[in-house]
Amino acid sequence: MEIVWVLGVPLLGSALLALLGHKRYAPEINIVFSLATLVAAALLVVRVIGSGPMTAFDEQFFVDPFNVFLVALTCLVGFTTAVFSRPYMRVEEEHGRVTAVRLRLYHGAYQLFMFTMLVTLLTNNLGILWVAMEGATLSTVLLVSLYRTPASIEAAWKYFILCGVGLAQALFGTILIYFAAEKVLGGGTVSLLWTQLYEVRHQLEPTVMSLAFVFLLVGYGTKVGLVPLHNWLPDAHAEGPTPISAVLSGLLLNVALYAVIRSKVLVDGALGTEFTGQLMMGFGLLTVVVAALFLSRQRDIKRLFGYSSIEHMGIITFAFGMGGKVAAYAGLLHMTVHSLTKSGIFFAVGHAVQKTGTQNMADIRGLIERNPTIGWGLALGSLAILGVPPFGVFTSEFMILTTAMHEHPWATPFLLFGLAVAFAAIFGKVQPMVFGQSNARRLPHQPALLPVFLHLLLVLMLGLYIPPYLDQWYRQAAALIG
Amino acid sequence: MTEQWVNLAATILLIIAFAMLSQRRVLSLVRLFAWQGLVLSVSTAMVAYSTGQSHLWISAALTLGLKVIVLPIVLHSLIVRLNVRWDVEPLINVPTTMLAGIGLVIFAFALATPISQLAGTVTRSTLGIALASVLLSFLMMIVRRKAVPQVIGFLAMENGLFFAATSATYGMPLVVELGIALDVLVGTFVFGIFFFHIRETFDSLDIRHMEKLKED
Numbered sequence: 001m002e003i004v005w006v007l008g009v010p011l012l013g014s015a016l017l018a019l020l021g022h023k024r025y026a027p028e029i030n031i032v033f034s035l036a037t038l039v040a041a042a043l044l045v046v047r048v049i050g051s052g053p054m055t056a057f058d059e060q061f062f063v064d065p066f067n068v069f070l071v072a073l074t075c076l077v078g079f080t081t082a083v084f085s086r087p088y089m090r091v092e093e094e095h096g097r098v099t100a101v102r103l104r105l106y107h108g109a110y111q112l113f114m115f116t117m118l119v120t121l122l123t124n125n126l127g128i129l130w131v132a133m134e135g136a137t138l139s140t141v142l143l144v145s146l147y148r149t150p151a152s153i154e155a156a157w158k159y160f161i162l163c164g165v166g167l168a169q170a171l172f173g174t175i176l177i178y179f180a181a182e183k184v185l186g187g188g189t190v191s192l193l194w195t196q197l198y199e200v201r202h203q204l205e206p207t208v209m210s211l212a213f214v215f216l217l218v219g220y221g222t223k224v225g226l227v228p229l230h231n232w233l234p235d236a237h238a239e240g241p242t243p244i245s246a247v248l249s250g251l252l253l254n255v256a257l258y259a260v261i262r263s264k265v266l267v268d269g270a271l272g273t274e275f276t277g278q279l280m281m282g283f284g285l286l287t288v289v290v291a292a293l294f295l296s297r298q299r300d301i302k303r304l305f306g307y308s309s310i311e312h313m314g315i316i317t318f319a320f321g322m323g324g325k326v327a328a329y330a331g332l333l334h335m336t337v338h339s340l341t342k343s344g345i346f347f348a349v350g351h352a353v354q355k356t357g358t359q360n361m362a363d364i365r366g367l368i369e370r371n372p373t374i375g376w377g378l379a380l381g382s383l384a385i386l387g388v389p390p391f392g393v394f395t396s397e398f399m400i401l402t403t404a405m406h407e408h409p410w411a412t413p414f415l416l417f418g419l420a421v422a423f424a425a426i427f428g429k430v431q432p433m434v435f436g437q438s439n440a441r442r443l444p445h446q447p448a449l450l451p452v453f454l455h456l457l458l459v460l461m462l463g464l465y466i467p468p469y470l471d472q473w474y475r476q477a478a479a480l481i482g
Numbered sequence: 483m484t485e486q487w488v489n490l491a492a493t494i495l496l497i498i499a500f501a502m503l504s505q506r507r508v509l510s511l512v513r514l515f516a517w518q519g520l521v522l523s524v525s526t527a528m529v530a531y532s533t534g535q536s537h538l539w540i541s542a543a544l545t546l547g548l549k550v551i552v553l554p555i556v557l558h559s560l561i562v563r564l565n566v567r568w569d570v571e572p573l574i575n576v577p578t579t580m581l582a583g584i585g586l587v588i589f590a591f592a593l594a595t596p597i598s599q600l601a602g603t604v605t606r607s608t609l610g611i612a613l614a615s616v617l618l619s620f621l622m623m624i625v626r627r628k629a630v631p632q633v634i635g636f637l638a639m640e641n642g643l644f645f646a647a648t649s650a651t652y653g654m655p656l657v658v659e660l661g662i663a664l665d666v667l668v669g670t671f672v673f674g675i676f677f678f679h680i681r682e683t684f685d686s687l688d689i690r691h692m693e694k695l696k697e698d
Contacts, residue, residue, distance in 0.1 A: 127658030134665045138672055145676075150683050154692035157676065161632065164669070165620065168639050171662070172616065172646060179601070179650045189655040207596050 003056050005040035014111035021104030027086035030107050034082040041075035059193050062124040065476035071121050077250045077343050078114045080451035084347045085243035087445040091354050097147050112139040117255050126192045130174050137163045144240040155235035162232040170219025176212035180204045201269025209270040216263045223256035225310045226283045227290040237306030242350030249309040250343035254335050265481055280321030287314025288418035295425035300359045312338045319400045328482035330399035332474050337392035337459050341384045344455030348377035351447040361429055366438030375434045377452040382430040384459050386423050392462030484532035491525035492608035499618040503583055506570045511634050512557045518641050519549030537656045544663055560674050583618050590614035601650050608649040616642035629687040633673045
């Protein structure tokens with residue numbers, strides 16, 4: 001029943017905002033619907049913690065510790081981003097960057113995007129998962145080009161074409177899984193249900209499944225931003241409105257990775273080898289190293305953090321590639337803390353960019369002097385994302401590194417190199433932006449800083465202390481996928 | 483008997499994929515795309531008739547409605563309204579593209595052979611061709627420099643995937659196929675909106691103008 005609420009609220013919100021999204025009070029409606037979704041998700045969590053994994057509607061939807069934690073995270077960040085978006089988009093409107101009509105598109109598509117992501121997470125049907133993932137692309141593509149500048153249109157076109165082509169590969173992978181499953185389960189919808197496939201995963205034809213995984217990894221990997229399929233990501237992050245950058249980085253990448261991991265579990269069962277893990281470790285390491293090298297060459301602040309997201313997705317992909325309970329636990333934790341930190345950073349960046357009127361890092365100076373809260377938000381957020389203790393990113397990166405040293409020592413130098421280069425690049429660029437002579441101006445709307453500090457506080461807490469129920473939760477999910 | 487007819491349809495699909503690869507005029511591309519949809523729909527109907535898989539009738543009808551009627555009409559009217567009817571693609575080198583295409587077909591067959599040996603469908607021998615047409619459409623998207631042909635390549639790729647699903651497994655479950663059809667339809671409308679935005683911003687649908695966002 002809670003599933004109906006989790007999915008129904010954003011869908012209804014999207015329909016309502018498609019009609020009222022241009023009104024003065026539309027941002028508030030957006031917040032209310034996001035909050036309602038969050039409440040529904042919390043109820044779903046309580047239910048799953050209480051009574052264990054469940055399926056609904058003829059097994060078309062299912063909830064287990066793995067996806068319920070991502071649902072909760074998605075709804076939380078969806079809500080805080082809606083709070084951040086209210087003053088942010090008002091300022092954009094007053095600067096004449098968006099019109100009322102486009103705000104209607106923005107608000108409607110925002111809720112639709114939340115809906116498609118939640119369907120992707122909750123569906124049990126691998127075909128529907130694909131359809132919802134494509135829906136997530138379709139609902140955000142016009143948001144990336146919201147400002148209608150030449151650069152934003154180019155970014156959106158690139159996003160659309162690259163992710164579309166990538167997802168076409170994933171569809172072929174899904175067809176292959178169906179093909180393998182049909183032999184065991186017979187035709188019809190049942191052969192695409194993940195829970196059913198999981199039961200018979202050892203009987204699925206290995207050749208077909210390994211080929212399917214290659215297609216699925218390349219396909220969904222395009223959306224995760226794995227190198228060399230990452231080209232769309234920095235552009236889409238830099239040119240779209242900042243709330244969209246925050247949800248793309250914080251949520252969409254996780255959701256795409258979720259699809260990869262779900263497929264990995266099935267293929268691992270069929271193959272009984274380390275094929276998928278090795279493939280993911282290879283892609284992960286390549287992604288970490290390449291993204292780190294690109295970081296130091298960035299001039300645009302949002303591109304910088306876009307590349308940082310690519311790097312972290314590489315780390316997570318590597319962690320899940322290693323497999324085993326510890327690595328999977330660390331991967332899940334890293335998914336959580338990266339999502340919270342990165343969206344928090346984008347909130348701070350969004351306000352900083354509005355105050356200084358530029359995304360060029362050389363022109364952003366001395367945030368702390370004029371806007372202490374934004375400056376500190378950006379500084380602390382950057383330190384957190386760079387893995388400085390005691391933030392949660394440190395904990396998960398430490399776990400991933402030590403596991404790698406134990407099990408795959410050859411990979412450690414690459415990881416350390418990536419982390420060190422990223423540290424030097426981001427720290428060197430953020431430091432003068434935060435300190436130094438200020439050039440910021442006053443804005444008519446108070447920035448929403450609650451989301452920034454709420455996220456950072458949560459990340460700090462996860463670094464110092466993981467509450468027992470959350471720990472339990474991660475353990476169960478890690479056992480499921482590890 | 484059906485097997486031969488389906489093989490014939492598959493061959494026609496492959497020829498159409500090559501024709502699209504070499505076609506420079508955008509209106510002819512739309513026409514080829516409609517033909518591709520028609521062949522797809524007819525071959526699906528033949529499989530439905532011979533195997534008695536009733537949901538295949540629905541997907542054949544869906545293909546006919548969406549890919550032979552609705553999408554070509556939408557594309558055609560977009561082309562007329564954007565006045566790019568006479569646009570030709572100046573950049574493609576047809577012989578090289580064709581050679582690359584032949585290479586892709588060989589690759590597709592090599593990739594598909596182990597799978598088709600496992601398939602129990604009457605249509606299994608066509609899986610290689612289906613994969614080949616996916617890859618050829620992909621190649622088409624890479625070599626094109628105009629927005630409309632790129633989108634047609636994208637839609638043709640979806641046709642290839644649909645054909646792959648039919649030949650390997652008699653099609654995906656109906657819910658999924660309906661979902662995919664919805665995505666394709668919405669996607670085409672979003673593309674349509676995009677054409678106007680690109681045109682407004684760049685005064686042309688040539689995506690060579692859109693190569694500003696690069697790493698320097």
